[in-house]
Amino acid sequence: MEQDDDRPPADAATALQLIRDQRAATVSRLEPDARLLYWPWGVAWLVGFGLFFLRFSPDGRVLVRLPDWLPLTALFVLLAAAAVVQAVAGARAYGQVTGDSARRGRWYGCAWALGSVSVYAGLGRVSEHLPHDQAGLLWSATAVGLTGALHMAGGAIWLDRDLFRLGVWISVLNVVGAFAGPGWHALVVSVAGGGGILVAGAVARLRQRHRS
Known part of the structure; x- marks a missing residue:
C-alpha cells in the first residue's frame, strides 16, 4: 500500500513548498552553526587584547599587575582554540562538499596560512629594532x-x-587604533573588534534560522 509520504504533491504550490523545505534542510545540514565560526574568535579578541590593554596601557601605565607573558600567551591559546573549533565545525559540515566550493575553501585556507606566515616572518626581523x-x-x-x-x-x-562588512569593520577600527597608538589599539580591537565579531556571529545565526 502506498504511504502518504510517497504520494506526489497535490498541486504546484505544494510541490514548490516541498522543494523549498528540502533545500532548507540540505543547507542546514551542510552549513555549520555560525556561532561556532564567529564566537570563538570574538572571545579570543575580547579577552586576549583586553589583557594587553590592562597590562600595557597607553603611556606605559599598568592598570592591572599581570605577568608580562600572560597577555600574549592567553591570546595565542585562545586563537588556537578558536581555530580548532572552526576547523572541526567546518570539517563536519563541509566534509561532503566537493567541486568548486571545496576548492575555494582549500585555497582560501591556504591564503590564511601562507599569508600569516609570510607577514609574521617579516615582522620578526623588523620588530626587534623597535x-x-x-x-x-x-x-x-x-x-x-x-x-x-x-x-x-x-x-x-x-x-x-556579512563577512565582507565584518572585514570592512575590522579594517576601519584597525586604522583608528593604529593612529591612536600603543595601548589604545588593544582596547579598540578588544571591544570593537571582539564585540563586532560576536555581534556578527549572532546576526549570522539569526539569518540561518530564518532560512531554515
Whole structure:
C-alpha cells in the first residue's frame, strides 16, 4: 500500500513548498552553526587584547599587575582554540562538499596560512629594532589588518555581505587604533573588534534560522 509520504504533491504550490523545505534542510545540514565560526574568535579578541590593554596601557601605565607573558600567551591559546573549533565545525559540515566550493575553501585556507606566515616572518626581523610598545603595535596592527583584508576577500569569493562588512569593520577600527597608538589599539580591537565579531556571529545565526 502506498504511504502518504510517497504520494506526489497535490498541486504546484505544494510541490514548490516541498522543494523549498528540502533545500532548507540540505543547507542546514551542510552549513555549520555560525556561532561556532564567529564566537570563538570574538572571545579570543575580547579577552586576549583586553589583557594587553590592562597590562600595557597607553603611556606605559599598568592598570592591572599581570605577568608580562600572560597577555600574549592567553591570546595565542585562545586563537588556537578558536581555530580548532572552526576547523572541526567546518570539517563536519563541509566534509561532503566537493567541486568548486571545496576548492575555494582549500585555497582560501591556504591564503590564511601562507599569508600569516609570510607577514609574521617579516615582522620578526623588523620588530626587534623597535621599542617594546611600538613593536607590539606593529604586530597587532598588521595581524588585525591581515584579518580584515582576508575577511573582505572571503566575502567577495562567496558573495557573503556579512563577512565582507565584518572585514570592512575590522579594517576601519584597525586604522583608528593604529593612529591612536600603543595601548589604545588593544582596547579598540578588544571591544570593537571582539564585540563586532560576536555581534556578527549572532546576526549570522539569526539569518540561518530564518532560512531554515
